[in-house]
Amino acid sequence: MSEPAAHGYLYRRHALVVRVTHWVNAIALALLLMSGLQIFNAHPSLSWGKSSYSNRAPVFETGAAITADGRTIGITRIFNHSFDTTGVLGVSSDGGRRVAKGFPSWITIPSFPWLAMARHWHFFFAWLLVINGCVYLAFSFFSRHLTGDLLPTRPELRSIGRSILDHLRLRHPTGAAAARYNVLQKLAYLAVIFVLLPLMVLTGWAMSPRLDTLHPGWVDLIGGRQAARTVHFVVAWTLVLFVLVHVFEVLISGVWNNLRSMITGRYRLPAEDAFRGPP
Amino acid sequence: MSAGDAPQRLRRNLLAGLGALLLGGCDALSRSEWFPKILRVGENLNRRVQHAVTGRRSMAQEFTERDLSPSFRSNGTANPADAGYQALARDGFTGWQLQVDGLVQQPTAFSMQQLRSMASRVQITRHDCVEGWSAIGKWKGVPLADVLALVRPTEAARFVVFHCADPMDQLGTKYYESIDMEDAYHPQTILAYQLNDADLPIGNGAPLRVRIERQLGYKMAKYIMRLQLVDSFASIGGGRGGYWEDQGYDWYAGI
Numbered sequence A: 001m002s003e004p005a006a007h008g009y010l011y012r013r014h015a016l017v018v019r020v021t022h023w024v025n026a027i028a029l030a031l032l033l034m035s036g037l038q039i040f041n042a043h044p045s046l047s048w049g050k051s052s053y054s055n056r057a058p059v060f061e062t063g064a065a066i067t068a069d070g071r072t073i074g075i076t077r078i079f080n081h082s083f084d085t086t087g088v089l090g091v092s093s094d095g096g097r098r099v100a101k102g103f104p105s106w107i108t109i110p111s112f113p114w115l116a117m118a119r120h121w122h123f124f125f126a127w128l129l130v131i132n133g134c135v136y137l138a139f140s141f142f143s144r145h146l147t148g149d150l151l152p153t154r155p156e157l158r159s160i161g162r163s164i165l166d167h168l169r170l171r172h173p174t175g176a177a178a179a180r181y182n183v184l185q186k187l188a189y190l191a192v193i194f195v196l197l198p199l200m201v202l203t204g205w206a207m208s209p210r211l212d213t214l215h216p217g218w219v220d221l222i223g224g225r226q227a228a229r230t231v232h233f234v235v236a237w238t239l240v241l242f243v244l245v246h247v248f249e250v251l252i253s254g255v256w257n258n259l260r261s262m263i264t265g266r267y268r269l270p271a272e273d274a275f276r277g278p279p
Numbered sequence B: 001m002s003a004g005d006a007p008q009r010l011r012r013n014l015l016a017g018l019g020a021l022l023l024g025g026c027d028a029l030s031r032s033e034w035f036p037k038i039l040r041v042g043e044n045l046n047r048r049v050q051h052a053v054t055g056r057r058s059m060a061q062e063f064t065e066r067d068l069s070p071s072f073r074s075n076g077t078a079n080p081a082d083a084g085y086q087a088l089a090r091d092g093f094t095g096w097q098l099q100v101d102g103l104v105q106q107p108t109a110f111s112m113q114q115l116r117s118m119a120s121r122v123q124i125t126r127h128d129c130v131e132g133w134s135a136i137g138k139w140k141g142v143p144l145a146d147v148l149a150l151v152r153p154t155e156a157a158r159f160v161v162f163h164c165a166d167p168m169d170q171l172g173t174k175y176y177e178s179i180d181m182e183d184a185y186h187p188q189t190i191l192a193y194q195l196n197d198a199d200l201p202i203g204n205g206a207p208l209r210v211r212i213e214r215q216l217g218y219k220m221a222k223y224i225m226r227l228q229l230v231d232s233f234a235s236i237g238g239g240r241g242g243y244w245e246d247q248g249y250d251w252y253a254g255i
Helices: A016-041 A115-142 A145-150 A154-158 A160-168 A175-179 A183-206 A218-222 A225-252 A255-263 B005-031 B035-039 B041-053 B083-090 B112-117 B144-151
Strands: A010-012 A060-066 A072-078 A081-084 A090-094 A097-101 A266-268 B097-102 B108-111 B121-128 B134-143 B159-167 B174-180 B190-195 B209-211 B224-230
Touching: A016 A115, A016 A225, A016 A255, A060 A090, A072 A097, A115 A145, A115 A183, A115 B005, A115 B035, A115 B041, A145 A183, A154 A160, A154 A183, A160 A183, A183 A218, A183 A225, A218 A225, A225 A255, A255 A266, B005 B035, B035 B041, B083 B159, B097 B144, B108 B112, B108 B144, B112 B190, B134 B144, B144 B190
Parallel strands: B097 B224
Antiparallel strands: A010 A266, A060 A072, A072 A081, A072 A090, A090 A097, B097 B108, B121 B134, B134 B190, B159 B174, B159 B224, B190 B209
């Protein structure tokens, strides 16, 4: 990103490759989450360790139970705590009928139990995500997007406390400062690119009996095959949390301006606000 | 209700409608003829890339007795509803034979006694089910490679098809599966007759099941009656190489 001559003008914020890979990523992640939850529903239970049956109780589980008065309710158990999650987890309505299933139909692909098809969606979009990610990484590295735009500078890291405060007060940079990613934004993107997404891929591989043979025992470094499945699940929801915060920030910091910059590349710098002062 | 509620409700309904449209769209695509063919590019890539990064004889992790699952889960068929099978089971499978034929130079029927007198392999491995669970068990059996050495597959043989005793549907379709020669000759591919130091229980495929440690559980056919060597599985079942494959599951189950 080059420094804009003056604020209040449109300038080219996002390169074409960044824009295209961003939207491919968004679509792939959404479909991976939804097909992944359908796959989860085939065995709605998460364990820690080398196998599912190791004398240890699952760390997370959804199921259906019948109450004393004959009602079917959804139960979700996290460690030793049980919750009634009827309607969402364990038991939910499907076409007006109450059925026992892990996640409800509105968040799974396909919307009804069909493991084979969910796997087709999942692997197709997993490959799309990986190839898209490689294109993005190669571009970011060679265009210096990575070092120039994403790596926080030392002064930025020192000002992280103030940035957290600004975010909590929903105050956003204006003027020239708005032309750059802020430090929390940089750290969040770096965490997604270099920690969360690679962890998704790695724990996905760890569930493959063929890739387990790459080096017998490597899966145990993650805690075992079922632990890898658990980490895959937790990191998926961490990515959802990231997306929620990301979309929230987009909404409150000028939704059309932000959207335009991620579609056409052009971004209008918000004018300096004399009352709020520079961030 | 204030006047402001109407646009809000409209927005909410629009969002819900949009969501339903997207979900309905995904369901329609799943049911279509053409879209799943595109999705299956993923399976193809899985197979090609996994074969490229792992060796033909790469070994699955083997565990210790400490890792054994307290009981080995029985999944799918627990007890074949088949009169012929039940008669064999009543006699402790003494009348059972493994028929090996197809593209082989020496079609042979093996009794359980013959199989047990051959060199055996013991392995403690993890069974990964396509559903997402896994269990660790100790298997003893005869390497499939040793059986193949006796029947001598012809040059044309490309797959080993397992024909099983368990009926899967109302029509009585019996379970079938297939693997390629790479997996057939893999050192950990055994025809197992023991689980956890005891005769293979009926719930886990008595008297004989196959272990294919680099693929998912549904490849590891139970209640095996016959091995058939073929050059194509186009004429087997629905033509996709296995019972579950014909229901839409991937033939290559490496992940």
